[in-house]
Amino acid sequence: MRTLLFAIAAAVASVLMLPAVLLLGFRFDEPPPAGPAQVELEAAVRAELDRQWRFSELEGIVERPDFVPAPIVTDREWNRLMLECMDRAGVAQWGYADGSGLFIEGALPTASDQLSFYWCFAAYPKVNLVSDRQRDFIYDYYASWLIPCLETSGFDVMNAPTRQAFIDQAPELGVWNPYRALDHYPRTRDSIDALTARCAPTIPGIAGWSEQ
Numbered sequence: 001m002r003t004l005l006f007a008i009a010a011a012v013a014s015v016l017m018l019p020a021v022l023l024l025g026f027r028f029d030e031p032p033p034a035g036p037a038q039v040e041l042e043a044a045v046r047a048e049l050d051r052q053w054r055f056s057e058l059e060g061i062v063e064r065p066d067f068v069p070a071p072i073v074t075d076r077e078w079n080r081l082m083l084e085c086m087d088r089a090g091v092a093q094w095g096y097a098d099g100s101g102l103f104i105e106g107a108l109p110t111a112s113d114q115l116s117f118y119w120c121f122a123a124y125p126k127v128n129l130v131s132d133r134q135r136d137f138i139y140d141y142y143a144s145w146l147i148p149c150l151e152t153s154g155f156d157v158m159n160a161p162t163r164q165a166f167i168d169q170a171p172e173l174g175v176w177n178p179y180r181a182l183d184h185y186p187r188t189r190d191s192i193d194a195l196t197a198r199c200a201p202t203i204p205g206i207a208g209w210s211e212q
Contacts, residue, residue, distance in 0.1 A: 032203060033133035044129045045069040052121050055101030056114040067122040074202070078126045085120035135167045141203055147178050149199035156183040177201060 046069060053064055073081060086094055091113050093105040102109050102117040109117075130138070147157050157178045161169075166176055179201050186192045 032137050033131065041072060041127075041129060042069040044127045045072065045125045048125055048127045049118075049122055052101060052118055056118050058111060058114055058118070061111055062115060065119065065122070070123055070125055072129075073124050073126055078124055081124040082120050085123060086116060089116035089120065091116050132167050135169075136163070138203070139163050139166050142178055146199055146201070150178055150182065150195075153195060153199060157181050158183055 049067065049069075053059065058064070082096075091104075094109075094113070094117070095103050095105065096117075102114060104113060142160075143163075147160065150157055158181045160178070160181065161176055169176065179196075186195055
């Protein structure tokens with residue numbers, strides 16, 4: 001019955017050209033709570049650059065470039081911007097693991113590869129830094145809209161944390177997102193785009209909240 005009511009609400013919303021979240025009690029027109037101050041965001045970027053420099057193992061090999069902290073980008077923006085940046089640097093078949101840094105498929109990264117990655121990461125930094133009030137706001141969005149939207153689209157969300165566990169997550173562990181806990185994933189880029197258009201992964205306006 002609950003699923004049927006949600007489907008009806010979503011259908012009515014699409015007909016009226018209104019966000020379905022309004023029918024479920026979650027209001028986009030309520031601004032997100034204030035997050036960390038700019039100085040805190042800049043400190044988080046500098047700390048992440050320190051971590052990436054340690055991963056690069058370039059200390060004592062090349063002089064570390066110095067950067068003014070750039071604006072934080074989302075996960076989705078980061079993937080595209082880093083691909084473009086690394087392509088311009090001539091680095092191919094690369095990947096990134098959050099805990100060990102750059103890797104090259106079938107080979108060890110060279111010092112040049114590592115330096116290129118560090119330059120690109122400094123130009124397009126990503127960190128998860130949100131306040132407890134913002135995480136509480138995000139959890140409400142997930143529980144009242146995103147998870148039901150994904151479920152009515154044919155996906156199960158696995159192992160959702162409690163509200164307090166979600167709020168207590170350390171920033172370096174990332175922010176849990178229902179899209180990262182699906183029981184299966186869309187098979188094509190078009191189907192992914194259609195799903196994210198229907199079930200928006202994030203709420204605009206929260207800097208430092210990495211997006212699926």
